[in-house]
Amino acid sequence: MSSVARASIRDNNPVAPATLAQLPELAAVLTDRTLGQLKGDDLFVFPAFDAVDSGDPNAADQQDLTADQKVLFTKQRQVWAGNVMGFIGKGDEQLMITSRFVRPGRQDHFFQYLLAKVLGTPNVVDLSTTGSAQRPLVDLLRYSFPLYLRRALRKGLYKTYIRREENEAAVRGPIDVARHLRQNTPFLGNVAYSRRELTADNHVFQLVQATIDMLVGQAGGRKLLASVSDEVALVREAVGGRHGDVRQLINVNQQRPVMHAYYREYRDLQRLCLLLLQHRQIQLGLGTRQVYGILFDGAWLWEEYLNSLLAPAVMHPRNNSKKLKQFLFFDEETGRNKGSIFPDFIRDAPRVIVDAKYKPYGNIGGRDYQQMLAYLLRFESRHGYYLYPEQGTQLEHPLLVRQGLDAVPDESGRPDPSAIQHEWDLDRIGLHIPQDCADYPAFEAAMATSEAQLKRRLGLPID
Structure with a gap:
């Protein structure tokens, strides 16, 4: 078996030519190719960007990750990493993309967190590139299963028509004459017939049940599924807690993928289950020509993490589900709202707008400012916050909103102070990301301190 070439880079950073030379085949297929061009049966991307290509003109504004984003791209004759983190490979070449908010050469506890x-x-995801060649990918796939399961079941139970063969007195379908003569001679009162039934006890849910059983049998599997115990119960109820032969289930689901656009979350779950069940021997992707792996949008991860930290004290309008959608305008002529908007977080009493930014504070500007000002005006708020990851020690960078025309500078060369609106302010507040922690438990403890400081600054209750 050939050796596996592995390397690690940081998102939103230039990639060293030596690293690209280590992974020539992977570099060739990733550089300047979009996620939409790369996506295949063995590449999983979060959040899903299928809606961008669905024909919905507003879809691009409702998603953090779009199909035209790139893993690697060329800028000024240099190759840079994009805004995704995770694990991606092709053949015997594998690349781990970690967070830019961790110093080079350090273990990326932040991405794990x-x-x-x-x-x-x-916490069982091992993002080290020095261990087993398959460990990072296997961990990321296994431990994303609850999220895929939760997303799919939000659409309700996936049902299909199946043909059942019955032999009973109450006939509820066309009689199967040949089978009836074979089974009911001499005649004892039963009739052999077949019927079609719309049910969740189908090939998809049986595949999910097989995956659940596999995970339960692995170390830490029960703890992994504890967060989706209600969803697991629904699956067990749908299939009666059983499933057929795993090899046959794999073949059936490969031949019958979920195709309906409404159930695309089930298609993603089906793909994940197939990959996990097919590769129980941990040979994912090795020796194949297809791109495989799992990638997470950094901005999406950061926003969802902040939601877990700030909820329920703040509302979190969700772009993808259109939950708590807000509008900028009302069209009197048509009687319809116009200009849908999704502020990241809104807090009442007092009204405060909070925007999540997965970027250094120095990169916050331009459209970020214009968007925040629109939110402040729309929601009649005078306070806005940008929350970003901070590696250093300076955690607050306040801004005061100007008003009116800039006056002629006075003798000091500074604009007239009266042109500054002191009642409106924006604050760029950093959540300190601990550096140089000895191990993950130490990082967790340091993050708890950072989170308490942030909540205290925002006036939120501390657990």
């Missing part, structure tokens, strides 16, 4: 908080799983 975000995954643990957002996926709601125990």
Whole structure:
């Protein structure tokens, strides 16, 4: 078996030519190709960007991650990493993309922490590139299963028509003459017939049940599924707690993928279950020509993490589900709302707008400011906050909103102070990301301190 070439880079950073030379085949297929071009049966992307290509003109404004984003792209004759984190490979080449908010060469506890908080799983994801070649991918796939299951079941139970063969007195379908003569001679009162039934006890849910049983049998599996115990119960109820032969289930689900656009979350869950069940020997992708892996949008992870931290004290309008959608205008002529908007977080009493930014404070500007001002005006708020990850020690960078025309500078060369509106302010507040922690438990403890400081600054209750 050939050796596996592995490397690690940080998101939103230039990639060293030596790293690209280590992974020539992977670099060739990733550079300047979009996620939409790369997505296949063995590549999972969060959040899903299918709606962008669905024909919905507003879809691009309702998603953090879009199909035209790139894992690697060329800028000024240099290759840069995009805004995704995770694990991706092709053949015997594998690349781990970690967070830019961790110093180079350090273990990325921050990415692990975000995954643990957002996926709601125990800390078991090993993002080290020095261990088993398959360990990071296997961990990320296994521990994203609860999130895929939860998303799918939000659409309700996936039902299909199946043909059942019955032999009873109460006939509820066309009689199967050949089978009837074979089974009911001499005649004792039963009739052999077949009927079609719309049911959740189908190939998809049986595949999910098989995956659940597999995970339960693995170390930490019961703890992993504890966060989706209600969803697991629904699956067990749908299939009666059983499933057929795993090999046959795999073949049936490969031949009959979920195709309906409304149930695309079930298609993603089906793909994940197939991958986990097919590769129980942990040979994911090795030796194949297809791109495989799992990628997370950094901005989406950061926003979902902040939601887990700030809820329920703040509302969190969700772009993808259109929950708590707000509008900028009302059109009197048509009687319809116009200009849908989704502020990241809104808090009442007092009204405060909070925007999540997965970028250094120095990169916050331009459209970020214009968007925040629109939110402040629309929601009649005078206080806005940008929350961003901070590696250093300076955690607050306040801004005061100007008003009116800028006056002629006085003798000091400074604009007239009366042109500054002191009642409106924006604050760029950093959540300190601990550096140089000895191990993950130490990082968790340091993050708890950072989170308490942030909540205290925002006036939120501290657990």
